[in-house]
Amino acid sequence: MQEVAAMSYQVKCFECSRTIKDEKLDACPSCGGLLNVEMDLSSLRGQTPKSSLVAPLGVWRYAPFLPAEASKAVSLLEGGTPLYDCRALARELGMKRLYVKYEGANPTGSFKDRGMTVGVSKALELGCKVVGCASTGNTSAALAAYAAKAGLGCVVLLPSGKVALGKLAQAMFYGAKVISIDGNFDDALNVVRQLSREGHLYLLNSINPFRPEGQKTVAFEVIEQLELEVPDAIILPVGNAANIWAVYKGLSEWMEVGWISRMPRLIGVQAAGSNPIAVAFRQGRRDFVPEENPETVATAIRIGNPASGRKALKAIYDTEGLATDVTDDEIIAAQKLLGKREGVGVEPASAASIAGVVKLRHQGLIAKEEKVVCICTGNLLKDPDTVIKNAGQVMKAGASVDEVKRLVLG
Ligand code: F0G
Numbered sequence: 001m002q003e004v005a006a007m008s009y010q011v012k013c014f015e016c017s018r019t020i021k022d023e024k025l026d027a028c029p030s031c032g033g034l035l036n037v038e039m040d041l042s043s044l045r046g047q048t049p050k051s052s053l054v055a056p057l058g059v060w061r062y063a064p065f066l067p068a069e070a071s072k073a074v075s076l077l078e079g080g081t082p083l084y085d086c087r088a089l090a091r092e093l094g095m096k097r098l099y100v101k102y103e104g105a106n107p108t109g110s111f112k113d114r115g116m117t118v119g120v121s122k123a124l125e126l127g128c129k130v131v132g133c134a135s136t137g138n139t140s141a142a143l144a145a146y147a148a149k150a151g152l153g154c155v156v157l158l159p160s161g162k163v164a165l166g167k168l169a170q171a172m173f174y175g176a177k178v179i180s181i182d183g184n185f186d187d188a189l190n191v192v193r194q195l196s197r198e199g200h201l202y203l204l205n206s207i208n209p210f211r212p213e214g215q216k217t218v219a220f221e222v223i224e225q226l227e228l229e230v231p232d233a234i235i236l237p238v239g240n241a242a243n244i245w246a247v248y249k250g251l252s253e254w255m256e257v258g259w260i261s262r263m264p265r266l267i268g269v270q271a272a273g274s275n276p277i278a279v280a281f282r283q284g285r286r287d288f289v290p291e292e293n294p295e296t297v298a299t300a301i302r303i304g305n306p307a308s309g310r311k312a313l314k315a316i317y318d319t320e321g322l323a324t325d326v327t328d329d330e331i332i333a334a335q336k337l338l339g340k341r342e343g344v345g346v347e348p349a350s351a352a353s354i355a356g357v358v359k360l361r362h363q364g365l366i367a368k369e370e371k372v373v374c375i376c377t378g379n380l381l382k383d384p385d386t387v388i389k390n391a392g393q394v395m396k397a398g399a400s401v402d403e404v405k406r407l408v409l410g
Contacts, residue, residue, distance in 0.1 A: 008040045009067040011209055014311060024126055026196060026203045034311060035209040036249075037067050044257040049224065056080065057224070059114050059217045065253055067213055068121045074150040075121075078113035079217055081105040083225040083373070088341040089354075093361050097371040099231070100344055100354075101222055104379030108170060111218060111243065111377045112142035118214030119204045120146040129153060132201035134181075134188035136239065136300045137167030138378055143204050144174035155201055157181050157188040162299050164347065164383035184294060185240075186305040206242030207307045215243055216250030222373055223251075223260060231264045232370040237352040237377055238268035238277050238323065239301030241312035247375070248315030264373075266321035268312055269356030271296030271331065271349075274303055277312055281323035286313050297328040297386060300349035300378060322365065326355040332390050334358055338376075345380025353377075 011020040015033025028035065044052060044064055055061040055070075058079035063070035082102045090098035103111035120143070123131050130153035133139050140156035140163075147154035154176035158168070162184070171178050181188040189205060196203035206212060223230065236244055244266055254260045270278045274294035280287065291304035306312065316323055326334075328348075335351035337358075338344050346354075353374040360366040380387060397403040 007043070007064055007067065010038050011035055012038050023122070024128070024202060026193065026205075026207050034207060034308060037209045037213055039065060039067065039253060041065070041253060041257050047257070049228065049259055057221060059117050059214055062217045062220050065216070065220070065250070066118055067210060068118050068125065072124070073117060073121045074124060074146055075117050076107035076113065076145065076149060078106050078117050079221060081221070083222060084342060084344060086338075086342045086344070089338065092337075092341060093358060094368055095361065095366070095372065096369050098357065099226075099373045100338070100342070101218060101373055101375045102344060102346075103218065103375060103377045104346055104350070108138075108141045108145045109166070109379035109382055110138040110142060111215060111375070112138045113146070114217055115206065115211035115214040115246075116142040116146040116204065119208055119211045120150050120152070122210045123152060123202045123204065124150055126202065128202035130155065130201045131204050132156065132192055132195060133203065133205045134158075134185060134192045135163075136185050136302055137163040137171075138300055138382065139205065140176065140178070141167045141170035141174075144171045144176035147176065148174045153177075155179065155192075155195075157192050159184045159188055159302075162302060164299055165385055166379075166382040185303050186290070186294075189307065205307065206240055212242050212246035212249060215246035216253070218375060219247045219250035220254065223254065228260070229371075230260050230262055231373045233265040233267055233321070233366065233372045234375065235267040235269060235353045235356050235372060236375040237298070237301050237349045238270050238312055239274075239303045239306065239349065240308060241268075241277060241306035242308040243375075243377070244268045244315050245308055245311035248319065263319045266315050266319045267356060267360070268316055268321070268323040269352045270323065270325045271298045271301055271352060272325045272327045274301060275325040276304065277306060277309055278323045278325040280309070280313060281316060286310065286317070288313070296331075298331055298348035298352055299383070300347060301352065324356055324359060326352055326359055330355040330359065332386075336390070339380070344376070346376040347378040347380060347382040348386055350376040350378050
């Protein structure tokens with residue numbers, strides 16, 4: 001990996017702007033607000049992507065925008081995921097251009113790897129020995145893998161019975177301490193935050209300000225893959241609400257250094273049973289009322305009290321984007337549609353972004369001529385149970401040519 005020094009930065013409170021000296025904190029000690037990394041990008045002004053970005057496509061290509069030392073990165077070669085030009089799907093939806101950024105191609109099968117390579121690298125820099133998170137599944141899979149790579153202890157808290165099989169298998173496989181919590185994701189996050197405050201672990205949920213720094217690189221990749229053209233809209237699923245913020249933050253930084261000249265609309269899609277951000281948007285609010293009993297087939301985004309919800313709403317309003325919600329049936333239909341038309345397999349939460357496009361096209365809230373990018377956050381194989389339940393029947397036959405022929409020709 002090419003040696004590029006980390007840029008200078010400050011951690012600040014998103015709410016009261018206070019500078020935070022202790023980088024292990026997950027909230028502002030004076031107002032309790034979310035934390036945010038502010039990069040000093042002054043040395044990049046006047047530069048171009050061509051002159052500044054040297055490494056191959058992937059998270060660490062963007063080292064000049066990252067608050068960690070690239071030469072010491074804990075990396076599994078994350079990022080550099082395909083951007084599919086989905087022409088058949090676009091035609092079906094009456095759109096000029098629809099792209100899918102396939103984050104399921106990351107090392108552990110989700111976009112979480114982008115945040116974890118930076119977050120776990122930071123944990124090492126800060127001298128932490130044990131890392132931990134609460135998770136609906138993907139965060140735990142990614143953290144377990146990166147902690148293994150870094151030689152760190154790892155604790156993950158999962159909502160009992162609500163984690164897709166592939167994700168649970170991954171967390172167990174990489175050697176994390178896996179604890180099933182009798183409660184939902186929001187309950188598990190409260191517990192692990194307390195453990196972090198008591199100094200038992202370094203928290204690597206997306207409220208950790210370094211996680212979105214890695215995740216913002218998905219936006220950089222999209223822009224580069226579109227040959228520096230800015231799409232009209234970027235659509236992504238919203239759960240704990242950090243990823244839409246990360247995309248916003250990345251794009252804002254490229255605006256700041258003059259590498260792009262306008263922002264796309266950012267569109268957040270939630271599941272109808274876990275939709276506090278969509279409700280807040282419909283009411284024109286900048287804060288939200290948590291949903292007490294979140295439910296959805298898209299277990300990755302089964303979250304009622306999105307920790308980064310206020311950041312997400314800022315990202316949406318500042319880009320003149322929007323938030324909407326889709327039913328479980330719409331999610332499963334969209335998942336199948338993407339698979340059948342494009343050969344692209346994504347988990348239900350990721351299909352929410354496709355379901356969002358379908359709905360917004362019908363409502364006329366996405367225009368025919370818009371160039372749209374859907375971020376599909378996780379791999380199909382994360383949740384095989386849901387696929388099998390909704391994919392129809394396997395045909396059965398004896399080991400006989402006649403029997404099989406009857407089925408093939410029937
Ligand atoms: N898509 C997938 C596949 C996810 O796993 C998540 C979040 C999201 C979308 C939503 O992203 O939280 O930044 O708004 N998964 C977390 C987890 C909560 O624990 O794996 P977000």
